Amino acid sequence: MSEKVYTIIPAPRRETIRSMIKRGERVDGRGPDQYRELKVDTGIAGNADGSAKVSLGHTKVVAGVKVSLGQPYPDAPAAGVLIVHAELIPLASPIFEPGPPDENDVELARVIDRGLRSASAIKLEDMSVIPGKQVWRVFVDIYPIDHDGNFIDASGLAAMAALLNTRVPKLSVTPDGTVTRAEEKVPLPINDIPVFVTFAKIGDVLVVDPCYEEELVMDARVTFAITKSGNVCAIQKGGRGSFTPEEILKALDTAQRLAPELCAQLEAAAHRV
């Protein structure tokens, strides 16, 4: 009930936004295929092994990585473990309620997880220490702190930026299985840098990187995770509406066109110290 005040958009405002979009205009002055300005800061949380803050317009997301040694999954005894967790905390928006993760938190975490995993963003097979016994476990925690739409892309970018920023202690293993940590730290074995590009369908127009008001009036959304080579590594459709096959392909074309620039910005942020 409480969030209704914020999620119900006044009817005249809805009309304004939808008729603007029909004319190819958007409330914040962007074109339909225009992404908001992306800002990436890394190393923002010193106790994390890697961290980043991403701003996409007014949307802000922090992500942090913690690594620890632990047991592998039984079905992948010689591979590191990646665990992605996201929480839509009430600090970020009055529409988020305190409490255990709900379906939106879980969907967000799983979409990011799928993108990172399918792209083999981290070479998990290089993160085994003693196969079957000890591997690196990589926890990625994603926390939006200000909400102006398109959490999926911002979260994906923040997670990837945090992973690129992560340093883990170099390990040595003696033949008898004793693991020692060196002072020296090394980056994670990064294999790919997938980025997420989301579209909102409003009427019969697709707009990329929707802001919050656009999300309130949208019929449906679709997200593509795109690898460095331009392949799709995850898709997620959401919302009550539907897409035509042509719309999906058109959105994908735009996503593939925008992805290299987003990826380049993540790489540039990773190289800034």
Add this chain to the structure above:
Amino acid sequence: MEKANVKLLTEDGRRIDGRGLNELRKFRVEAGVLKNADGSAYIELGRNKIMVAVYGPKEVHPRHEALPDRMLLRCRYSMLPFSVADERKSPSPTRREVEISKVIREALEPAIFLEEYPRTSTDVFIEVIEADGSTRVASITAAAVALADAGIPMKDLVVGVSIGKIEGRLAIDLSGIEDQRGEGDMPIALMPRLNEITLLQADGSFSRDEIAQALQMVREAAIKLYEEQRRALKDRYSKLPVEVEIT
């Protein structure tokens, strides 16, 4: 742990990070940093990094929690899983976080004119991004700024400062390692203008004289943080051009 080997204080009274006994770590406060929240603030105190958002006054949900004669203040202090120095913290609230949320709320309540908005609530959300000791008092310092930023009527701001005992000496603003290895910790919050204490906790062992001295040392440190709180709020809104005419 290797507790015995750590020297928290040198012969000439310098602490591990080079500070004197009555010296705060470097600090910075910013007001109005989030767009969605009605009020917000960010604080850095040493390596601590904390974000606070305030929503309210607004309708209470669930409605049966509403109080007939005053505003309900709710507070949620939480640490992000990667904010801690050791292993990842579980994201679900710990008993420590639940207690700290309560004492922070009770540290802020005395400063607020709660009766001005009956049957409403104001929520204070605190997220620790990086923790290095004294997070609860730093949270209070930032939360007071966020409440003021939200336009909440207040008697005064509230400033939090911790004091503790290392190598038998009182020391202001304990860092993480001093908190872990020291002999005692006493987080305190006060309203600087009214000089009234709104949070007082302690663990360890303190004499009456030590507590008297601690309260004096905390007050001096609090004034410095109070200046920074005011600067943050003034800087945030002074940039707006104001046309003033005397008629």
Add this chain to the structure above:
Amino acid sequence: MPIHVSGGQVIVPGEFVAEGSCEVMGPHIISGKRYYAKVLSVAVIEKPKRVRLIPLKRRYIPTEGDLVVGKIIDVGPTYWLVDINSPYTAFLQVSEVFPRPAPKERDLSEIFQVGDLVAAKVLSFDFSHDPLLTVKESKLGKIEKGLLVEVASSRVSRVIGKKGQVIDYLRSILNVELIVGRNGRVVVMGSEPEREALAAYVVQRLCAEPYVADPLEEAKKLLSRQLTRGEST
């Protein structure tokens, strides 16, 4: 020196403002002969011995007789719940919509739906009872179209101006009608989208500053600046 702050200064809650024989307007605390600020404010020195504290942020608190722009957030069996941009959600009873007893067994959402904007008057409010609204006066009721501008409720009176001068001015120049809700919601209605947008811009900018000495002059300045910019490009 009875006044200890200067004009334009931002004052934080609890801050010392003035003492002795002087006038302090706006929210403040008195302790003995000393005056302190109560909310985050900007000080305006109105006379040598009079200071006004203008709150920088304040939620709208309904007052009887206020014109407000409400948003329907729920439809009940005999009433609508209306968000009026306030900590207090308002009720609009069906008896305050129709002059005669309401037609029975009618689905109220045929009249106002969730999301609809209504121009309404505050019928009553005290802190122990939710505000009640009425739309039973001319010019009240559902707002079918227009540009919605949301501004600080504490500053919205400037959009009206002295005796409605600002509204009259915008109407005469841009041919737009304005519904100015005391709760900070302003709806601009005109026949041309460009003029609507211009009026919305003036409203927004007029309410961006904590203090404006002469709203009409400011509105003229804002509009002429926009119009000349439009011509040059």
